[in-house]
Amino acid sequence: MKHIFESTLLLVDDNRELREMVVGILHREGFLNIDTATCVKEAEAYFEYREPDLIILDVNLPDGDGFSLMQKIRTVSGVPVLFLSARDEDSDRLLGLGLGADDYMVKPFLPKELTLRISAILKRTYLFGSRESGQKEQLDLGACSVDFKSGTAIWKPGGYKESAEGGKEIPLTAKELLILRKLSENRGYIVTLDQLCQAVWEDNYFGYENTIMVHIRRLREKIEENPSRPKYLLTVRGLGYKLIKGAQGEKNF
């Protein structure tokens, strides 16, 4: 498998300065093969002999518009398309994404955002480094770690819930695992009650107020040294919960 930076990108934009700037950004980021086209004709001619791995497409082009160009390309190729347009209308956004574009960015943009989005699309499409970006199977919570595969909280020797044999495994329920999964995916950030309910029960928060509290309390009993003074799984009053990074978490919050 070739490296992500070896991907060929085609940038279609009629503004020379912008083309130069974007090419510069992408080069600096590490992308090696960047081709450009200034109009629909050039882009179509390019496709005659080559198929890029991703197209960055402007909507307003001198001899046509990016939407119809994309539709034409789609008849011959499923190459991912990222629209980079000055048109900020929601209708344009929806039109572009509705046609099957992989992303729609509005100018002006921050270079970092562009490169991150391009990388994300490439990873998604060509599964670059899928192993690293896959779901983590281990969650480190200081004295305790959660293994999602076996669905257990494993306490290290010397930990609070240690048994005589050294180390203790506490089984977690499916819902508790789902809660932890959602929180660990957003570690360091607040997960609102609504997001949590969507992830775990696939329903609205309304009606689950107590259920959620009960689940969190049980979860804390299993993963926190002191469930009434949690170090990792914190409550953000009125909003939701937050799984904080590192043991110094108490200071963070």
Add this chain to the structure above:
Amino acid sequence: MKSLLKIYGRYIGSTWIILVLLGMVNLSVMCWIMLDRVVNYESGFATSFRSMAELLVEKDSEGELFLTQQGKDFLEESQYAFLMLLNDTGDVIFEWNLPENFKDHYTAGEIAGFTRWYLNDYPVKVWQTKEGLLAAGGKKNSLWKFTLELPMGFMSHIGQYIRVLVGANLLIILCMVGFLGYRYYKSLCPLSEAIEALSCNQQIYLTEKGVAWELAVKLNRTSDILKEQRQTIQKRDMARTEWIAGVSHDIRTPLSVIMGYADELMQNEKLGQKERAKAAVIRNQSIKIRQLIEDLNLTSKLEYHMQPLRVTPFYPAVLLRTLAAEFMNEGLGGQFEVVPFIEFELEGVTLKGDEELMKRAVRNLLSNSTRHNPDGCRIWIRGGIESGKCVIEVSDDGCGIPEVVVQELFGEDGDRWNEKKPHIMGLRIVKQIVAAHKGDFRIMMEGHCVKMSLPIDGAFPYAT
């Protein structure tokens, strides 16, 4: 329609008043005539004749009849044409001014005739004196003689008859007035409807017929003029919005280049610290310009109703939690503390509207608090229900929104540009978004609290 009914009622009332007044005037005029004319006449022509009769003709010492001076004065004064005295056999034994063609003998039948009616068209008054039958003729056509003969049965019920007659008259008048008024009212109804529609800025067309056809023509013309004006204004608004959209579109590409290179320079380690800091300023100012053009675009679209609202039901409680979490996740250096307070009643309540725009409104308020309180402050986000409406409050303990801004926001001349005016695009957008959702927007607590009340769409659909 109600106003027209009122007019109708007043019309009936005033007609009645007019009728009553008219009746009273008529009655009093009649009374006056009776009293003045008839009674005067009675006293002048008839009664006085009766009282004077004995004094008119006297016998002198030789037994000759003569007209007394008093009698002559009286006859001349009362404008009698002639006077004659008949004896019992019907001969004229004395006369004064008797026209020549008059006979000097009358039969009993003739006497009976002129007593009741006329003698050769002269109205005649008759009185029996001791000298004989005195007959005085008034001038021709000076008196209308009519003999009234009524059965006693009728006379005894006359009061009743009059009452029935008057009652029937009034009833007929009332019916007529009511009917005519109603017809008029009916013909005015479409006009009233049209005016109401006009006041609601709707277009109308009336058939130009009936009593009020002229008014209908004028109203139709008014409607056409209003329509034209509306279209002109709309065209102008559209042009302005499109112009702003075009300008903001054209700025985007060059701004991208500026931002891109500034970002590159900012990260270029070959440059000195100062240069990189300057590049960072350029980048951050570019981001500000981006925000400004986005705001400008949105505010012009909202102002002229060109922003199509994507209306869907959404949960305000979820929205507020999401935004509060988003704000806290950004982690603004710990200077800002957000305290969410979402009342239990708001859970499960839905609003109908453009969720993204509502988020924009609350985000604008939050960023307003942070931007104007660089040293940090505490921000409360409250969601609840007050008198059947969803209430969203964003308040802080910072410097608050200055009075000038509040005045500018709620002032009349919001459109005119003035350099001294405060820049309030963010708040104006909030106000516009709330208005687009048919809500109420208020600034309270000396600018420390912005309160939005929005109509509720539904509640507790998930309660089951």
